[in-house]
Amino acid sequence: MDNVSYLDYKGKHKGLLGWILSTDHKRIAVLYLVSLIAFFLVAMTFGFLMRLEMLTPGKTIIDPQTYNALFTLHGVIMIFLFIIPGIPAVFGNFFLPIMLGAKDVSFPRLNLLSWYFYIGGAALVLISLFTGGGPIDTGWTFYVPYSLRTQTNVSLAVFAAFVLGFSSILTGLNFIVTIHRTRCPGMGWFKMPLFAWGLYSTAWIQVLATPVIGITLLLIILERFFGVGIFDPALGGDPLLYQHLFWIYSHPAVYIMILPAMGLVSEIIPTFSKKDIFGYGPIAMSSLAIAFLGYLVWGHHMFSSGISDTSRAIFSFLTFIVAIPTGIKVFNWVATLYKASIDARAPFWFVVAFIIIFSIGGLTGLVLGSLNTDIHLTDTYFVVAHFHYVMFGGMGLLFFGGLHYWFPKMFGKMYNEKIAKLGTLIFVIGFNGLYFPMFIMGYLGMPRRYYDYLPQYQIYHVISTIGSWVLIIGILILVFNLLKALLSKSNTTTELNPWGGTTLEWTVPTPPPLENFDVIPTVTHGPYYRPNLIKPEKSH
């Protein structure tokens, strides 16, 4: 086979069809990448508008109904169209097979089908805005009874989320089988890159938890059309049953968002530290532990809903336990830097920013896991700050980090690193300006999903809105820097291994050819092994 790159490869179809009908995992990944970034920018614009509205008490630019629709759509797009598919759909699809030494995922056609479910779901969200009662206004959590009472187009919007669930399930299924079946000779489970461990843990959650939300969302539709009486208290149903079902999926789903990002951190750190990772075993096992324990803590979203005191205590206890494996990861990452030889290139900056921002998010999560403090803080801006720190500062930041790490390999182009670093710095400053004041106003009692507010909160809202402008400037710098590299003719690189990484994707041509490998490789060492390092003084 000749080494035509996957970008130039000419198959049965030409032009756009050659992309949207291709079952090559790398082309599918690029399809996902383009769609994800587009939706991210749309939802970011909604966030920008919301922050503008909050600049002054009372009406600033939009009316309350529009505001309510905006935060709902912002949440729905960010959750279902950006972070949940996120890293697995883009970087998992592109790099998992290569990192395992395989030619493709196990089920390439299902892989393409999952993208169609994704685009189909996205199209349904779009249609739901202009049909029925107009844009949904329930918040991304679709809580009953409000979602049963409101006249807006809830049914179509939740059906869209139902369809998107299939996309997620298929990706998860594909990755589980791929990891079990297609590892190259020599790659035992504990010689897999940690990114693969992150995706593997995630995949099990995708496969096992997503059906729960699927059914729950269908029940909302049934309830709206036929008044079955499952959730509606007026018909003998139970609103708390809905909350249980919703969070039985949606809490594990936050680990769908973060585990792949953690896997990515575990790739980037050894590459730029020029040494093996500290604690491979504990990092890999903590992913599995998080995936498992993550199923048992959904009740911490319901501490003020009226569930029994005993169950609140149990959920609080388990929530604290799930913090431990996360802490272990952070400690091991920092320990990897000890006696390393650190080359702080652009992708590494994202990881440094991630460790600080994600730690703030995780540690403030402890306040929300504790019963008495959560009762004060739940449904306030403290929670809004917390989840943006973990989700946006976690997965969101690492999405950009991964893009900068693998961009040269994916497209054979190199971007301007100085500008990327500048963009990251502005991003981090804006991010903290936007979200840190939310912790304070949350503690002072500013509830979330509020169109209007009491004057004493204004100062925090003003700072936060200014922060949003800075953040968005940072994001635009990052995006345009990459676009410029992509479109220019001169930045071409065919360098196999620009960062000095040790995993298999750095051994294939840049950009990779259609089936990745001419000869399936055989591995003999762990994924981050480097010869010729100084031996540690004494072995433990």
Place this chain on the structure above:
Amino acid sequence: MKQTIVQHTDLTFLIIIGISFFFLAVITALMFYFMYKYSRKKNPVATDITGNTTIEILWTVIPTILVMVMFFYGYAGFKQIRNAPSDAMTVKVTGRMWVWNFEYENGVKSDTLFVPTGKPVKLELNSVDVNHSFYIPAFRIKEDAVPGRKNYLWFEPTEDGEYYVECAEYCGLSHSYMLSKVVSMPKDKYDAWYNAPRPKEGADTTKPKSDTLKTK
């Protein structure tokens, strides 16, 4: 004097944030220190360290103990929040889009929660339409008002004053306007209001005379 629930919640918050801040500072400082000390320039060849069992055990066990301490502080505070004293007076609270209604034991109705200072008050929460959440930030308490359920809350104001009540569970168009107040006043004033003669039907809107009350 502050209410014990407020004190306990703020203390729990400070303990957790204090420990967290310590960890954040250590992690951040170490990371930057290593980046400086072991930069490519200063340390061209890395040392092949791949792990250390003792330290893995240490940073599993110590945080586990610390989070257990946090859990118990939170849980102890929570028990106070859930155990209303038996001498508490009961007020029925009904949430509806988008107002709070209060009904007293003698049938008096109001849209503001008047209470005597120094007496525990137990609130029975219900909703007639969608979920709401009854939140008094100054007292650090909140509980959802869910249709078809009787949830409860209690508090004991220790100082005269006015305190905001906010709806903290999204309930539609005017969610952010679903505000009310707790007005805590000396017992004699409260009794005068409570026992004042009223027209039979309809919600009572007569306000007691509150001259120097501050809203917190």
